[in-house]
Amino acid sequence: MKQKPTYKTKGFWAGILLAQFLLFFIFSKIEFVVNLFSSFFELQKGYHQAIFSSLAFSVGDIFYIILGIGLLYFVFKIIKKKSRNIFLLRFLIAANILYFSYQLFWGMLYFQQPIIKNLPKGNITLKETQDLTLKYLNLCKQTRQLVKEDKNGVFMVTNLGSIKNEILQNQNYLPDFLGHKKAVNINAFKPSLYEGVMSYTGILGYYNPFTAEAQYNAELPSTYLPFTLAHESIHQLGFAREQEANFTGFLVGRSATNLELRYSTEYFVLKSLLNSLAEKNPEFAKSVLQNYSAEMKRDRRAEKDFRKKHEGLLDVLFGYTNDLFLKSNQQEGSITYSYFVDLLIRFERTLPKK
Structure with missing residues (x-):
């Protein structure tokens, strides 16, 4: 039987998610790294706001609605034995992307030097x-x-x-x-x-x-x-x-x-x-x-x-x-x-x- 590439396995993406948790925890303790994330936020925030501010409705709220529906769909598919493996894999990939995006654009700012x-x-x-x-x-x-x-x-x-x-x-x-x-x-x-x-x-x-x-x-x-x-x-x-x-x-x-x-x-x-x-x-x-x-x-x-x-x-x-x-x-x-x-x-x- 042909073995799956490592990046197509659930264990690989579960390991990446755990590694992210540990890595960002370590980053949060290093002032120089926190300052790098803060500097990155300063560089990108104007572009980030400009992209979505031109739309009258709340794009973020619609994103959360889609996210909620997607989560329910994933849970439904993961419960079913026939589709469990592929959808658990997809869920882990999505969780990695969301967690990384959150930390990159926001999460590390909680660890800036207190006012x-x-x-x-x-x-x-x-x-x-x-x-x-x-x-x-x-x-x-x-x-x-x-x-x-x-x-x-x-x-x-x-x-x-x-x-x-x-x-x-x-x-x-x-x-x-x-x-x-x-x-x-x-x-x-x-x-x-x-x-x-x-x-x-x-x-x-x-x-x-x-x-x-x-x-x-x-x-x-x-x-x-x-x-x-x-x-x-x-x-x-x-x-x-x-x-x-x-x-x-x-x-x-x-x-x-x-x-x-x-x-x-x-x-x-x-x-x-x-x-x-x-x-x-x-x-x-x-x-x-x-x-x-x-x-x-x-x-x-x-x-x-x-x-x-x-x-x-x-x-x-x-x-x-x-x-x-x-x-x-x-x-x-x-x-x-x-x-x-x-x-x-x-x-x-x-x-x-x-």
Whole structure:
């Protein structure tokens, strides 16, 4: 019997996949190699975004749908004894290609040097956190007076295009301590095709590493939406860690001339600070909530109503899996804000005292 070439065997491709796991794990521990992947991302990100941004629909979402259908098809064929061998082989080849593409275009960026190393050192005190919370409470109150409301008196985004344009523009003025990531000024924001489902998962948006699109849930309350766009656009710059994307998104929105972007950013910061204080000083956090303006209380109620309407098994499942994914990539869990607050307060220390 004629022997199959090695590259046509399941064992060969299973071995290649295992070798990739080990190789990329080793790469993640070597700063020089991680920097090479980061440099490659910088070189290709503009071309990558340009290819898919010209299409109005979400190419990445369609890719995931095809991927899901393909996975079910492979499972069906692998279960059947007659077609098992050939489809298991094809599955292993496809898994190798997808895993390599993911690591090449995105995965290794999780192991870049943390932003916190470029900010002032020292322990974060409870007083600093509380003082900053009061500062953002006042900022939110002031900005909230200047934005539009819907018929229910809830904050309303009126011009999403203007917000997207300012996010892209403000990326050009990020501080030097963030590194040398250059803005490409390409509008690759896409409303997700899964928005109806996303509302039940707790996912506000996501970056697609295969198509470089910044996806967002268009059903979100307006308080969430502008900052979610800023956050996902930061992933497009090459910041992979979630809380670093939050922090850099904050830098994009903190002084925005677009008041809707600025309010959403300030409101996100305030909520993050309160979340970090919920266990350390619950009485203080409660007093801040009580001191929300009437307008902010309406916005908070609208967010709570949205979450309550969409809570369920999917929310728990996606929250758990997202938590595991973050922790597997050297990040805190999905509901932990301490790293973001650390970055925020250390940045605050660099600002001139008034």
